[in-house]
Amino acid sequence: MSKRAIDGSDFASMALLGADLLKRNAEKVNALNVFPVPDGDTGTNMNLTMTSGITELKNKQSAHLGKTAEALSKGLLMGARGNSGVILSQLFRGFSKSLAHVEQATAMDIAAALQHGVDLAYKAVVKPVEGTILTVAKEAARHAVQFARRNTEVLELMVEVHARANEALQKTPDLLPVLKQVGVVDSGGQGLVYIYEGFVQALSGAKVEVGQDSATVAAPAEINVVKHSEPTSAQAKLETLDIEFFYDMEFFIKRNVSGNSVAVFDESAYKKALSKDGDSILVITDDDIIKVHVHSRKPGDVFNLSVRYGELTDIHILNMREQHRQLLEEEETSSEANLSAAELLAGQAIDNRPTEHGFERAPYGMIAVALGEGVAELFRSSDVDVVLSGGQTMNPSTEDFVKAIEALSAEHIFIFPNNSNIILAAEQAAQLTERQVTIIPTKTIPQGIAAVLAFKEDETPERNKEWMQSAASMVISGQVTKAVRDTSIDGVEITEGHYIGLKEKSIVTSEADLLAACQALLASMLEDEGDIITILTGEDATEDVTSAICEWINENHSDLEIDLQYGGQPLYPYVFAVE
Amino acid sequence: MSKVRIVTDSTADIPAEVREELGITMISLKVLFGEETYRDAVDLTPEEFYSRLKASTALPKTSQPSPAEFLEVYEQLLAEDPTAPIISVHLASVLSGTYQSATIAKSMVEVEGADITVVDSCSASYGHGAQVVLAAQMAQSGASVDEIVAAMKQCQNDNTGVYFLVDTLDYLQKGGRIGKASAMIGSLLNIKPILSLEPNGTVTAVDKARGTKKAMSKIVELLKQSYGNDELILVVAKTDDDTTPNELEQRVTAELNIKEVRYTTVGSVIGTYTGPGTSAVFLFKV
Numbered sequence: 001m002s003k004r005a006i007d008g009s010d011f012a013s014m015a016l017l018g019a020d021l022l023k024r025n026a027e028k029v030n031a032l033n034v035f036p037v038p039d040g041d042t043g044t045n046m047n048l049t050m051t052s053g054i055t056e057l058k059n060k061q062s063a064h065l066g067k068t069a070e071a072l073s074k075g076l077l078m079g080a081r082g083n084s085g086v087i088l089s090q091l092f093r094g095f096s097k098s099l100a101h102v103e104q105a106t107a108m109d110i111a112a113a114l115q116h117g118v119d120l121a122y123k124a125v126v127k128p129v130e131g132t133i134l135t136v137a138k139e140a141a142r143h144a145v146q147f148a149r150r151n152t153e154v155l156e157l158m159v160e161v162h163a164r165a166n167e168a169l170q171k172t173p174d175l176l177p178v179l180k181q182v183g184v185v186d187s188g189g190q191g192l193v194y195i196y197e198g199f200v201q202a203l204s205g206a207k208v209e210v211g212q213d214s215a216t217v218a219a220p221a222e223i224n225v226v227k228h229s230e231p232t233s234a235q236a237k238l239e240t241l242d243i244e245f246f247y248d249m250e251f252f253i254k255r256n257v258s259g260n261s262v263a264v265f266d267e268s269a270y271k272k273a274l275s276k277d278g279d280s281i282l283v284i285t286d287d288d289i290i291k292v293h294v295h296s297r298k299p300g301d302v303f304n305l306s307v308r309y310g311e312l313t314d315i316h317i318l319n320m321r322e323q324h325r326q327l328l329e330e331e332e333t334s335s336e337a338n339l340s341a342a343e344l345l346a347g348q349a350i351d352n353r354p355t356e357h358g359f360e361r362a363p364y365g366m367i368a369v370a371l372g373e374g375v376a377e378l379f380r381s382s383d384v385d386v387v388l389s390g391g392q393t394m395n396p397s398t399e400d401f402v403k404a405i406e407a408l409s410a411e412h413i414f415i416f417p418n419n420s421n422i423i424l425a426a427e428q429a430a431q432l433t434e435r436q437v438t439i440i441p442t443k444t445i446p447q448g449i450a451a452v453l454a455f456k457e458d459e460t461p462e463r464n465k466e467w468m469q470s471a472a473s474m475v476i477s478g479q480v481t482k483a484v485r486d487t488s489i490d491g492v493e494i495t496e497g498h499y500i501g502l503k504e505k506s507i508v509t510s511e512a513d514l515l516a517a518c519q520a521l522l523a524s525m526l527e528d529e530g531d532i533i534t535i536l537t538g539e540d541a542t543e544d545v546t547s548a549i550c551e552w553i554n555e556n557h558s559d560l561e562i563d564l565q566y567g568g569q570p571l572y573p574y575v576f577a578v579e
Numbered sequence: 580m581s582k583v584r585i586v587t588d589s590t591a592d593i594p595a596e597v598r599e600e601l602g603i604t605m606i607s608l609k610v611l612f613g614e615e616t617y618r619d620a621v622d623l624t625p626e627e628f629y630s631r632l633k634a635s636t637a638l639p640k641t642s643q644p645s646p647a648e649f650l651e652v653y654e655q656l657l658a659e660d661p662t663a664p665i666i667s668v669h670l671a672s673v674l675s676g677t678y679q680s681a682t683i684a685k686s687m688v689e690v691e692g693a694d695i696t697v698v699d700s701c702s703a704s705y706g707h708g709a710q711v712v713l714a715a716q717m718a719q720s721g722a723s724v725d726e727i728v729a730a731m732k733q734c735q736n737d738n739t740g741v742y743f744l745v746d747t748l749d750y751l752q753k754g755g756r757i758g759k760a761s762a763m764i765g766s767l768l769n770i771k772p773i774l775s776l777e778p779n780g781t782v783t784a785v786d787k788a789r790g791t792k793k794a795m796s797k798i799v800e801l802l803k804q805s806y807g808n809d810e811l812i813l814v815v816a817k818t819d820d821d822t823t824p825n826e827l828e829q830r831v832t833a834e835l836n837i838k839e840v841r842y843t844t845v846g847s848v849i850g851t852y853t854g855p856g857t858s859a860v861f862l863f864k865v
Binding site: 377378381382383449450453531532534559560561563565579 | 766767768769770787788789790791792793795796
């Protein structure tokens with residue numbers, strides 16, 4: 001079917017199908033993890049992020065595209081888990097910001113919105129890495145912007161976006177050597193490609209299969225792509241005459257028409273002039289073409305103003321009052337009134353959420369992420385106020401962090417993510433609150449413990465940050481887990497089911513025997529000696545292996561002090577720290 | 580002019596032979612295990628004390644000497660030589676009432692022309708003891724009260740060269756002498772606070788580390804920052820037969836410019852508050 005513009009309902013269908021496809025392929029995405037370890041699951045993280053977005057979208061469904069996209073964006077932002085989830089949320093945050101005032105988006109709107117999302121995501125990530133979801137999104141958006149100049153068909157645009165995203169995905173191993181080494185494409189990029197594929201399917205008329213998990217399945221009416229002018233209760237609450245600026249106008253101004261001299265275009269002055277009798281103004285300026293969208297009550301004035309800057313083409317005007325009357329008539333025949341739609345306009349941006357005042361706060365608070373009851377207890381006993389569960393298999397979301405921050409009555413809050421895949425979500429949460437938050441980017445539990453212990457109550461946040469980061473950097477972290485697939489990485493041949501030893505981020509050993517893997521890992525960790533070794537025993541640790549490890553350390557490194565602690569972490573029988 | 584006489588208390592942890600050699604008069608604080616009272620550094624050897632301390636469920640109590648005991652010592656010294664000035668140097672007044680007792684005793688002396696100066700060492704154990712030894716050496720070579728007191732003040736050095744490690748913070752906490760050393764007391768992790776004394780003698784934790792070895796490394800780092808390549812005298816204090824003081828000595832001598840090493844044992848009064856397994860280092864510029 002052919003579509004020149006999409007509205008909120010269309011976009012909702014796209015998002016639902018995108019989420020659905022991602023969900024069904026989450027395991028495939030998980031399998032693309034570079035390290036054959038049972039953690040940092042990108043597919044799971046992105047799926048949970050998207051699910052949060054969809055939940056919000058359903059609560060605030062609207063025929064208004066901008067509002068629908070905003071709802072999705074807000075849900076994504078709060079539900080963001082893992083690095084890919086955070087980047088995904090930033091992509092859609094930019095996307096929705098670009099379309100905030102757009103009821104119905106054309107191909108060019110969508111292209112511009114995709115590009116805006118990419119811009120924002122690149123800004124949000126401190127050190128953008130090419131060969132990841134960022135590259136995939138960037139290539140797709142760049143192509144979309146070019147394609148939309150020549151083609152106004154939304155479906156065709158999304159087909160192109162999906163194809164180009166996939167193409168970029170296939171090239172990720174060329175950009176990121178570690179992908180090539182392992183022979184996979186980037187997992188986050190793959191997740192995004194699935195979402196785009198869902199967009200294409202929705203625009204082609206596909207629906208989410210009924211019987212899927214409720215989180216991704218909408219009421220049939222919601223996802224019916226044909227329902228271009230699907231009524232909603234929110235619309236019904238509007239009086240037709242309330243629509244003040246009721247001519248929905250959209251056109252292009254071609255700047256370089258041969259022979260004609262045109263006035264210099266001042267975008268802000270132009271927008272100001274439009275706003276005299278209009279709203280929902282969107283002006284996208286390109287080298288040789290200007291795209292204009294406005295709701296105005298004086299269409300003639302808009303044209304007269306615009307012809308000064310070039311030739312007008314592709315002109316569309318819609319009477320929104322007329323459209324609204326039709327909606328109301330249809331609404332009367334449809335029995336279902338959406339009760340939750342009353343909340344539609346009640347949504348408040350998180351950035352504006354007031355913080356509590358009027359009581360004394362402690363100078364400092366600490367939030368750490370930990371996996372395993374023993375590890376959590378170690379943190380709590382060391383002055384950490386809130387321990388968030390998570391780490392490997394279940395990364396805490398941005399919202400989890402926001403809640404923990406808001407719950408703490410402290411002037412300044414330090415967060416220890418203790419996992420490289422959690423740092424971005426914590427940083428995003430820090431930006432969403434007005435509280436003073438400092439992220440200490442710890443990547444392992446041992447780093448987190450060292451950083452927490454470096455805390456000094458009577459020092460400034462800046463100096464504490466410095467000390468804590470330096471303390472974290474002095475620790476050598478080691479982890480032992482079972483490989484989830486065969487692979488070869490960093491010159492180590494890995495067999496599924498064998499125990500692999502990770503020293504920081506590198507796999508240094510793979511052994512069928514747990515003790516042998518621990519010994520090989522420890523030998524590598526102890527190359528530069530150290531004063532103390534901490535052993536955190538996980539759920540799968542055994543007394544025999546633990547005492548054999550201690551014996552081995554006493555025999556080979558008699559100077560080393562051993563601190564044996566119950567960690568209780570799943571999946572990782574042993575976590576070691578050498579300081 | 581008679582030579583200055585030096586009086587101190589048992590918490591200076593000056594070995595008996597050094598006291599005798601330098602003619603230092605010592606007044607004992609007391610340790611009470613239940614009903615039994617012992618004079619610190621007189622009735623109980625450190626070995627006996629620490630084995631009893633480990634075995635004892637209730638902490639022993641300590642008591643400062645009474646003004647009357649000080650008065651007796653001062654009057655005795657004045658009887659020997661009424662013209663000899665007395666300098667009486669004592670455990671930091673923030674940690675003990677010993678200094679207060681000495682001050683009261685001074686006001687009670689009714690000997691005509693008596694010249695008694697009571698000095699707050701602002702330190703403990705050999706941080707205090709070193710000032711006493713210096714004073715006694717200067718007194719032997721005929722220095723005046725003013726010269727000696729000025730030299731001791733310089734030796735106090737704001738306690739920058741004093742560090743000690745305790746096996747457990749329990750004793751400091753139970754004895755109420757913990758000051759700002761309470762950091763991380765509840766941690767399940769093997770936290771070792773690096774203890775020192777504030778300029779007035781209050782116990783403080785300057786840093787903390789995981790485990791004793793790491794703590795020793797940090798002490799060496801802190802000392803290097805303070806002294807660089809200065810020529811130093813190192814005094815190592817231990818409580819019982821723990822090996823930590825030896826290792827600490829090795830690490831300090833390996834990294835700093837140590838000209839002379841002296842040894843002492845933390846006496847029973849200080850030991851009551853630090854517990855067994857305490858090691859301390861005291862550094863002084865040559």
